[in-house]
Amino acid sequence: MESQEPARLEFEQVTVSYNDHPALSDLTFQVPYGAHVAVVGPNGSGKSTLFKALVGLLPIRSGRILIHGQPLGDHKDCVAYVPQREEVDWRFPVTVEDVVLMGRFGRLGWLKPPTQQDRAVVRRSLAQMGISRLAHRPISELSGGQQQRVFMARALAQEPHILLMDEPFTGVDIATQDATLELLSQLKEQQVTIIVSTHDLSLATGHFDQVLLLNHRLIAYGPPAQVITTQALSEAFGGRILILPGGGVVVDDCCRPEETGSGEVVAKRI
Amino acid sequence: MINWLLQPLTYGFMQRGLLASLMVGVLCAVIGCYVVLRSMAFMGDALAHAILPGVAVAYLLNGNLLIGALVAAVLVALGIGFFSRQGILKEDTAIGILFAAALALGVALISTIKTYAVDLTHILFGNILGVSVGDLWLTGGLGVLVLLTILLLYKEFMVISFDPVLAATLRLPLEWLRNLMLILLALTVVVSLQTVGVGLVAAMLVTPGATAYLLTRRLPTMMAVAAAIGAFSSLAGLYLSFYANIASGAAIVLVATAVFMLVYLLAPKRGVLWHALSGNP
Numbered sequence: 001m002e003s004q005e006p007a008r009l010e011f012e013q014v015t016v017s018y019n020d021h022p023a024l025s026d027l028t029f030q031v032p033y034g035a036h037v038a039v040v041g042p043n044g045s046g047k048s049t050l051f052k053a054l055v056g057l058l059p060i061r062s063g064r065i066l067i068h069g070q071p072l073g074d075h076k077d078c079v080a081y082v083p084q085r086e087e088v089d090w091r092f093p094v095t096v097e098d099v100v101l102m103g104r105f106g107r108l109g110w111l112k113p114p115t116q117q118d119r120a121v122v123r124r125s126l127a128q129m130g131i132s133r134l135a136h137r138p139i140s141e142l143s144g145g146q147q148q149r150v151f152m153a154r155a156l157a158q159e160p161h162i163l164l165m166d167e168p169f170t171g172v173d174i175a176t177q178d179a180t181l182e183l184l185s186q187l188k189e190q191q192v193t194i195i196v197s198t199h200d201l202s203l204a205t206g207h208f209d210q211v212l213l214l215n216h217r218l219i220a221y222g223p224p225a226q227v228i229t230t231q232a233l234s235e236a237f238g239g240r241i242l243i244l245p246g247g248g249v250v251v252d253d254c255c256r257p258e259e260t261g262s263g264e265v266v267a268k269r270i
Numbered sequence: 271m272i273n274w275l276l277q278p279l280t281y282g283f284m285q286r287g288l289l290a291s292l293m294v295g296v297l298c299a300v301i302g303c304y305v306v307l308r309s310m311a312f313m314g315d316a317l318a319h320a321i322l323p324g325v326a327v328a329y330l331l332n333g334n335l336l337i338g339a340l341v342a343a344v345l346v347a348l349g350i351g352f353f354s355r356q357g358i359l360k361e362d363t364a365i366g367i368l369f370a371a372a373l374a375l376g377v378a379l380i381s382t383i384k385t386y387a388v389d390l391t392h393i394l395f396g397n398i399l400g401v402s403v404g405d406l407w408l409t410g411g412l413g414v415l416v417l418l419t420i421l422l423l424y425k426e427f428m429v430i431s432f433d434p435v436l437a438a439t440l441r442l443p444l445e446w447l448r449n450l451m452l453i454l455l456a457l458t459v460v461v462s463l464q465t466v467g468v469g470l471v472a473a474m475l476v477t478p479g480a481t482a483y484l485l486t487r488r489l490p491t492m493m494a495v496a497a498a499i500g501a502f503s504s505l506a507g508l509y510l511s512f513y514a515n516i517a518s519g520a521a522i523v524l525v526a527t528a529v530f531m532l533v534y535l536l537a538p539k540r541g542v543l544w545h546a547l548s549g550n551p
Contacts, residue, residue, distance in 0.1 A: 055439045081439050092307060092432045093483065093492050102433070105425050106440035138487040154436075 008033045009162060009193060014063035016046075016053045022061070022216070023049040029212065029221045034191035036184060038204035038224075041214035042237050047197040048084075050214065051164045054195075055081045067162065080160035082151045084167055090139055096150050097135040100125055103157030125156040128186070130179060145176030152183060162193045169198050181207060201228060278512045287398040290409055291465045291504035291522060295474065297413045299500030300420060301458050302479035303493050304451065308431050312362055313350070313452070315472035316369035317459045320346035322376025322468065330379065336408065336460060343456035346372050351449045396467035396519035398508065405464060412461050416454050427451065428489060465504070466519035477526040478503065484537040499529055 009031040016024040024046040031037055039047050052058045054065065056072060065072045067079070080103070103125070104118040126132045129149040134142070142150065148168060155163055168180050184194060184207065198204055204211050205224040213219040213227055213236045220232040234241050242250040278284045305314050324342025328335045346368050353364035392400065401409075420427065430437045430447050437444050455475075462471045482496035507522030514521070535543040 055435075056441065057435060057438045079439065081435065083435050087435055088433045089307075093487050093489050094428070094432060095488060098428075098488070099432075102425075102429050102436060105429055105442075108425070110426070111422055140487075 008068075010066040010069075012064050012066065014053065014065055015061040016049055016058055017061045018049060018058065024053070024214075025217050027063070027218055029218060031193055031195065031210070034188070034193055035210055036188060036194045036208045037196070037210045037212055038208040039195060039197040039212045039214055040199070040201065040204050040236070041197075041219075045215040045236070047214060048166055051081060051166055051195070051197070054162075054164060055079055078160060079162045079164065080155035080158040082148075082155050082163070082165040082168060085144065085147050085151065085171075090142070090147060092139065095136050095138055096131060096142070096153075097122060097126070099139060099150050100153045100157050103154040106158065121157050121159070122153075125153040128156055129153040129183070143173075144171060145173045148172050148176050149179060152180065156183075160192065162195070163187065165194070165196045167197055167199070169200050169203055204228070275509075278509065283399045283401070284508075284512065286401045286403065286406055287465075287518065288505070288508055290401045290406055291398055291508055291518070292501055293409050293413050294462045294465045295478075295500035295502075295504030295522070296497045297416060297458055297500075298462055298471070298474040299478035299482075299496035300417060300493050301454060302475040302477075302500075303482065303489065303496050304420075304427065304431060304479075305455070305475045306479035306483055307489075308451075310455070311472060311476045312365055314455060314459065314475040316350075316365045317343050317347060317452075317456050318462075318468045318471040319376075320369055320372035321460060321463070323372055323379055326376050326379035326383070330383065336405075336463070339460045339463060340457065342372065343460055344453055347452035347456045348449060351445070351452055355445060392464075392467070394468050395517060396463065396465050396470070398465045398511075398518040401464055409461050409464065412457050416457050416461075419450070419454055423447070423450075466522060470519050470523045473523040473526060474500065474503075477523070477530050481526075481530045481533045484533050484540050499526065503529060 011027045011029050014024065014027040015022055027050075039050060041047055049058060053060055054072070060072070100122045101114055101118065104114055104121065108114060108118065123132070123135075126135055129152050131146065131149050131153060134146060134150075139147070139150065152165075152168075155165075165180075169177055172180075181203075184196075187194060196208070205228055208224065210222060211224045211227040212221045213232055215236045215238075219236045220227040220229075230243055234243070244250060279288070302314075305311060321339040321342045324338040324340070324345075325335050326338075327333075327342075328338025331338075349368050350361065350364045353359050353368070354361040359367075426437075426442055426447055429440070429442065430444060430451075434444060437447075458475070459471050462474055466474050478496040478499040479492070481499050482492045486492040486495050503526035504522050507525040508518055510516065510525065511518040511521040533541065535541050538544055
């Protein structure tokens with residue numbers, strides 16, 4: 001994908017409400033073009049809200065979001081979103097190829113059938129995610145990791161400038177996790193801006209340029225080494241954090257509320 | 271055998287009834303695929319009952335009953351969309367309120383009519399043998415309109431049904447498309463009144479689609495199979511009605527249900543009996 005303009009993503013004092021409760025308040029930050037950002041914060045801290053505001057699913061109460069210097073909504077195909085997998089009905093009668101082709105619908109416009117070029121992009125996206133052989137498989141027969149790859153292939157087919165991924169490392173096998181990281185480094189070369197929400201502090205520090213620590217407001221934002229500090233983490237995670245003697249920090253917040261009991265603990269030594 | 275099949279067709283009313291029920295069977299089945307996939311069965315049933323006040327008003331005003339039904343169905347469909355927009359109320363709650371209100375209004379109006387007319391019973395249970403040539407044209411016209419819209423907006427309707435979040439990301443007019451689908455559903459319900467009536471429309475919307483869902487893995491094939499099942503049920507139901515002398519709407523629905531039961535038991539991979547025989551739990 002070619003992108004001529006050296007532009008960026010800007011949040012200016014953005015407040016987003018969810019059923020009248022402010023889910024995000026007064027968020028101001030800038031993501032440089034092509035940067036990879038990890039959004040880290042406890043459950044319910046507004047990570048998904050941030051993404052949903054960015055794709056226009058939730059209205060912005062005040063402030064503004066600028067992409068390439070222009071307000072949100074002026075760009076049809078600019079932002080692709082890989083939602084958490086449970087957000088769609090996986091028994092819907094469509095094949096893997098059908099789902100990935102949906103990524104092209106934004107470009108197609110009304111009443112137009114997909115062209116040869118659209119199908120070529122779909123084939124390329126499937127190959128890039130290593131799921132070409134699943135193209136004609138109904139989505140009801142996929143494993144969790146394969147579902148994730150289908151969503152990522154669909155996002156690739158959108159040819160976005162900005163790619164958002166909600167918890168892509170949660171609940172997938174190691175192979176899919178590696179495939180996701182591999183995709184991130186490929187997209188790095190194509191200068192696609194990427195924002196990923198994750199619970200995994202070591203992934204966040206190891207594979208991203210910037211970390212955004214979130215808990216309804218911006219706690220810290222910058223290069224991982226500057227952001228992941230004991231103080232910032234306790235501010236973001238509150239009581240869900242354990243500071244070990246010797247400077248280690250344990251954050252126990254891996255599982256979503258409905259999954260409590262099967263939780264894992266992510267430890268990060270600072 | 272051939273004689274057995276041809277004999278009913280010597281009557282003009284049977285020819286018209288057959289044509290009408292075929293069209294309705296196909297139409298209901300195709301839009302019914304979305305009803306099944308989007309869990310709109312309750313909505314379909316509600317729309318069917320909601321047309322009652324429209325019919326009653328049209329009757330009191332000596333107007334066209336189908337047009338009265340159409341106006342009421344579209345109003346209720348849009349009302350449901352209005353009350354459940356942006357998640358203020360859950361959709362099934364909005365349906366429950368408006369459906370009961372419309373039904374109550376319909377009953378209230380009907381109770382003022384002194385002579386409880388035959389026409390009204392026909393609206394409730396269908397009257398396939400009373401289909402006029404004008405009715406056929408109306409059914410055909412509306413049917414083509416609905417099917418054409420579903421065909422032209424195939425990819426948009428598929429995206430909003432499978433993944434509304436993606437639809438929003440692609441900046442599709444979600445609310446508008448949802449309302450359009452409700453209007454198409456309302457048109458279908460009104461057209462179906464002649465064959466199966468208010469009480470049984472929901473079955474014609476849901477049963478062929480649900481049967482096809484068990485047999486297919488892609489939306490276009492699901493629609494085609496559902497249409498075939500809808501057409502077969504209408505045809506077989508009408509013959510059943512002719513020879514066994516039972517109400518036509520009921521006969522059509524019973525055939526469709528029998529087909530569903532058969533498929534539910536025998537469908538490859540998903541059927542109950544298939545699993546038992548192949549040793550898979």
